[in-house]
Amino acid sequence: MPKQLDYNDGESVTKRASGLIRFRKGQSEEDYNFQKEQFWSTGPLVQNHTFVTEFVEKFIENTISEDYSITDRSKIERETIIHGLEKLYFQREYERCLKDVQLLKDNIDKFNPNLDLNAKKNKNLKRIYNELNYISSMCIKKIHESNEKKLGEI
Numbered sequence: 001m002p003k004q005l006d007y008n009d010g011e012s013v014t015k016r017a018s019g020l021i022r023f024r025k026g027q028s029e030e031d032y033n034f035q036k037e038q039f040w041s042t043g044p045l046v047q048n049h050t051f052v053t054e055f056v057e058k059f060i061e062n063t064i065s066e067d068y069s070i071t072d073r074s075k076i077e078r079e080t081i082i083h084g085l086e087k088l089y090f091q092r093e094y095e096r097c098l099k100d101v102q103l104l105k106d107n108i109d110k111f112n113p114n115l116d117l118n119a120k121k122n123k124n125l126k127r128i129y130n131e132l133n134y135i136s137s138m139c140i141k142k143i144h145e146s147n148e149k150k151l152g153e154i
Helices: 029-042 051-062 075-090 094-111 120-153
Strands: 003-006 012-015 021-024
Touching: 051 075, 051 094, 075 094, 075 120, 094 120
Parallel strands: none
Antiparallel strands: 003 012, 012 021
């Protein structure tokens, strides 16, 4: 079990069993009070079962049309978008998922015309692009399977 030492500035030091020491950044009193005040003014974020897909749709409708890059979003928002696309796939809404993936890929291409995915600085963008390609290939595969099944029934 790691030994943890707390300091007055909110920073903590964690010593692991391997002997490595890790410093963790603390949260200032002002940041904590701001976050607490924000929570009490807006309340908790209520998420129903359609929250993720609605988030993706609102993002694409409101933001993707503007001059805007998906890489400017926070990591949490980017991961929520990817999760929403995966949810559309598992809800068998392949056409809608494929359309949204294509819009996001077009957005990445638009803001990064000379994109080198092998460059170290583009590591995060490469991961996003690979995930979008994977989701798109899976949607295309399912659409083809569905079409072949329909043709077989005729």
